[in-house]
Amino acid sequence: MVKAFGATTAVDGLSLTARRAEVFALLGPNGAGKTTTIEMCEGFLRPTSGEIRVLGLDPVARPDEVRRRIGIMLQGGGSYSGIRVAEMLRLAAAYNDNPHDPEWLIEVLGLDGVRNTTWRRLSGGQQQRLSLALAVIGRPELIFLDEPTAGLDAQSRLAVWELVDALRADGVTVILTTHLMDEAEALADRIAIMDKGRVVAEGTPAELTSGETGARVTFETDTPLDLESALGRIAGSCPGTPGIEAVRPLRYCIPAPATPALVAALADAAADQDVLVRRLDVDHRNLEEVFLDITGRSLRS
Numbered sequence: 001m002v003k004a005f006g007a008t009t010a011v012d013g014l015s016l017t018a019r020r021a022e023v024f025a026l027l028g029p030n031g032a033g034k035t036t037t038i039e040m041c042e043g044f045l046r047p048t049s050g051e052i053r054v055l056g057l058d059p060v061a062r063p064d065e066v067r068r069r070i071g072i073m074l075q076g077g078g079s080y081s082g083i084r085v086a087e088m089l090r091l092a093a094a095y096n097d098n099p100h101d102p103e104w105l106i107e108v109l110g111l112d113g114v115r116n117t118t119w120r121r122l123s124g125g126q127q128q129r130l131s132l133a134l135a136v137i138g139r140p141e142l143i144f145l146d147e148p149t150a151g152l153d154a155q156s157r158l159a160v161w162e163l164v165d166a167l168r169a170d171g172v173t174v175i176l177t178t179h180l181m182d183e184a185e186a187l188a189d190r191i192a193i194m195d196k197g198r199v200v201a202e203g204t205p206a207e208l209t210s211g212e213t214g215a216r217v218t219f220e221t222d223t224p225l226d227l228e229s230a231l232g233r234i235a236g237s238c239p240g241t242p243g244i245e246a247v248r249p250l251r252y253c254i255p256a257p258a259t260p261a262l263v264a265a266l267a268d269a270a271a272d273q274d275v276l277v278r279r280l281d282v283d284h285r286n287l288e289e290v291f292l293d294i295t296g297r298s299l300r301s
Ligand SMILES: Nc1ncnc2c1ncn2[C@@H]1O[C@H](COP(=O)(O)OP(=O)(O)OP(=O)(O)O)[C@@H](O)[C@H]1O
Pocket: 005, 008, 009, 010, 028, 029, 030, 031, 032, 033, 034, 035, 036, 037, 179
């Protein structure tokens, strides 16, 4: 599908399929076209060209039928301003034939302390969690979450992750957008990495991060490593080690297959310099590196 706003092409020939009962993440930097994509799927925006089917239905032609079966998390909305949290959830439950228990959602989303607080007095993060609860309460078959954890503190973020896991276990299809690669990696069964309105890579987290660029050892240290002397030390016990690359400050990569001897030599070389190896990954790129490899730019920019 394509979506143009005047001279800006927000979505530029995107093609995606999310399967039933999977958590599908659209990952991309700001302006990649994630929100526009989701809003077209929800029937709020009409594609300039292309075709969308949600649960087999065209969301622009049949918005009411589609919206009855999906959950939408409205940014900063979805509630009445004077109503209390528990009341709002009970009200929303009453509109549905087979709702989730409001008390369960209050508990998983950490809203117990504000159950009697009105919407307008909630913090931004609490409003966001209530919006999520409202999106979920009617047991939709499919739920769209646009940046569900943006602006949340670490604890609330974990609560949202747990809820997404519970939905998946329940057989709900979840489509979420994020620009947080750890979120996509932790939550998603499949990820589409978007840039400039297109999908630049798609697959399971394992497929995307194992990559075809071959074996490598990536590690992080607490202080900078002197690469030349470290390589000399490592090559002493592992001849043929091709080199050590600085990926970014305090993060390095040896583009060679991991062996027990290489890992031991690396730890020794760091210890010689009184440098602590904080993290070490074998044959595993994170999604940031995948994005950087494909686009030459950082996901965070
Ligand atoms: N209504 C609009 N009118 C004009 N341009 C728009 C409109 N909505 C989005 N755009 C543009 O389309 C592009 C994609 O925006 P979109 O919000 O879909 O990206 P995103 O990936 O969701 O980004 P973010 O992570 O910042 O939310 C951006 O360049 C944006 O400025």
